[in-house]
Each structure stands twice: as structure tokens, then as C-alpha cells.
Amino acid sequence: MNNRRIALIFKAFCDENRVEILEILKEGEHCACELLDKMQISQSTLSHHMKILIDSGIVESKKDGKWMHYRINKTGCEEAIELIHYFEDTKERIPSCCK
Template identity: 55%
Template sequence: MKVEDAARLFKALGDENRLRIIEHISRQGEACACKLLDELDVSQPTLSHHMKLLCDSGLVNARKDGRWMHYSLDKGRFDEAMRLIEGYRRS
């Protein structure tokens, strides 16, 4: 993983709301933006900002279904993140 990709990934994980989003999606398997809005009590533009960062980092996948976006975790990307962290730990 390139340093720029690692920085983007850690930035995405460095926010309480984004960690709450990841936790919610993890429990549900997939989450509609409408449910995330209710769960987090944030505005739609704020949620969109957080989701853009999570999607850009590769941690979250998005698919459109009608009016709403549905989000799921990219488990492969989480595996990459864990390998990266393990590599830092062994250094």
C-alpha cells in the first residue's frame, strides 16, 4: 500500500462519526443512508462528506438503489489495513 493510500485510510478512521458509521455498517452488513442519518443524527450533507471519505479510502463500497445509497464494508480493504498495521508493529 502506498503511503498516500495509508494516509487516506487512517484519515478516514480518524473521526468519531466515521467510526460510528463503520460500526453500524458492520452490525447490519449493509446500511442505507436513510438509516445512517437516523442513527447518527447528522445532516445529509454531513453524512455525504463522511461517506465520500470512507468510500475514497476504499473502506466502504456504495451502491445506489432508487433514491438512496446503500453502503457496505470492503473487508479486503480492512484486511490490507490490518496487514499494514502489523507491518508497522513488527518494525
């Protein structure tokens, strides 16, 4: 994995709005209109965050009519987990807050 890809994955998790989007998407696929209603943010703000999440590979999208639908990308999440393991110090246990 190259450094750019690593940075994109970490960037996906370093904003409260993106974490909230991921929490919503844990429930399953949602269209942009549902995310907008649940988060009370503007369409342009949502688009900004979704681009970062999609570029990271953590979220995938599909267009249905005029709306975009988003869902968690299992493969992208597995890559993020592998990345964490790559950087962990195997001599020490992972703190319970990070499990």
C-alpha cells in the first residue's frame, strides 16, 4: 500500500461528520437525501465528505435516478483494519479503547 492510499484511509476517519456518516451507513445503504435529513448539513458539505469517504475506499456509491446511494465497502474496511495492524507495535497489547 502506498503512502497516498494510507493517507486517504486515515483522512476518512479524522472528521466528526464523516464518522457520523459511517455510523448511519452501518445501518445499511442510504441515499444522499436520507443522509442530508439525518445530519442537517448542506448538499455541498455532504458531497465533500462523501468524496473523501469514497476516495478512501471505505464507502462505495451508485447512482439511482437523480440520487446517489451510499454503503459501507467491506473490502475498504478490511484494508483499513490491515493498515492499523501494519502500524501496531506487536510487542504491546492494543488498549481496550481501541478494539
